[in-house]
Amino acid sequence: MLSALVKRWRPETHTFVMPVGEVKVAQEDMLHIFGLSINREVVTGWTDSSHDFLVTQSLAIFGSEPMVSSFSKSYIKILWVRHITDTQPLDTWESVKRYVRCHIFCLLGTTLFADKSTAYAHTKYLPLLQNFNQIGNYSWESACLTHLYMSLCHTSRYDCKEMDVPLDLLFVWAWERMS
Known part of the structure; x- marks a missing residue:
């Protein structure tokens, strides 16, 4: 199933192209699957690897x-x-x-x-x-969705040999949305 989804992923539109049309994992799906709230503060910052x-x-x-x-x-x-x-x-x-x-x-x-x-x-x-006190105020669903899109874009490239996708999210979404 994962391979089939990745083959149908279009990085240009961040959608899966299915016979019935284009579908995508949306913020509402993040709310439904993980219970993460929508419309909070942006998860952003700098990374120091020292x-x-x-x-x-x-x-x-x-x-x-x-x-x-x-x-x-x-x-x-x-x-x-x-x-x-x-x-x-x-x-x-x-x-x-x-x-x-x-x-x-x-x-x-x-x-x-x-x-x-x-x-x-x-x-x-x-x-x-x-x-x-700030942890619950972040828009974790937006960051998670962005991570999923970036992972799918990377995985859908022809030269990618390993999948690096948040599988729990993708599998639950496919189970819920695909008949």
């Missing part, structure tokens, strides 16, 4: 130095983040916020902005998790 940035952000969000990927210093191991949630006591408000941030970081790296490696999540999401 080691100092990574350590500073990780200490602020997770409370300890990160276990990074051996192939890229811009990725944090999801198992390390899950270990934090499993071992930290939830006895203070700060520890509860840390626990929630860890879960959100895992959700961002493995579901909403998934790539072919679900073992790591990119550090670019860390600054978005710093202000705990």
Whole structure:
């Protein structure tokens, strides 16, 4: 099914060309599938891949130095983040916020902005998790939809050998929308 969808993807229009016409994953689908709210603040920012940035952000969000990927210093191991949630006591408000941030970081790296490696999540999401009260005000559905479109555009190129698409979103959308 995924191959069939990718073959029908048109990067120029960000739509799937089907026998019945053009269809696309829309913001309303994001609301329906993931429960993400529409019309919030734009998810934007800059990415710093320096080691100092990574350590500073990780200490602020997770409370300890990160276990990074051996192939890229811009990725944090999801198992390390899950270990934090499993071992930290939830006895203070700060520890509860840390626990929630860890879960959100895992959700961002493995579901909403998934790539072919679900073992790591990119550090670019860390600054978005710093202000705990702001996390729910971001337009995550727009960012996730943009990520899906970019992934499908990349995957539909003739020279692409591996699919790097958020599969959960695409499969649920196809299940819901295609008869």
